[in-house]
């Protein structure tokens with residue numbers, strides 16, 4: 742029997758377990774079977790995760806976080822060193838892309854953990 746949602750797990754636990762790409766319910770089973778594809782059901786506790794649709798919430802969180810890392814660094818570099826535009830592009834574009842690709846799966850885990858804790862599946866109508 743799949744478990745949809747457990748109220749005795751706190752928000753912090755669910756989100757941090759998701760951040761570690763683990764099941765938000767038990768914290769032991771893998772929440773993902775690929776880079777961004779969640780498992781249908783936790784192998785340890787049978788929590789249903791595959792039906793949670795995080796949509797564009799994880800990319801939003803990732804862009805927000807990476808923007809707050811890269812933009813201040815670029816501004817510090819611009820104010821302290823006279824780098825050419827080409828050097829800025831060679832540093833900040835690959836760094837931004839790498840950070841986005843590295844952070845996105847963890848943000849998706851956190852988003853799934855939060856949505857699971859809230860009992861949301863992403864298909865709610867208002």
Ligand SMILES: [Zn+2]
Pocket residue numbers: 764765766767768769770783784785786787788
């Ligand atoms: Zn689990």
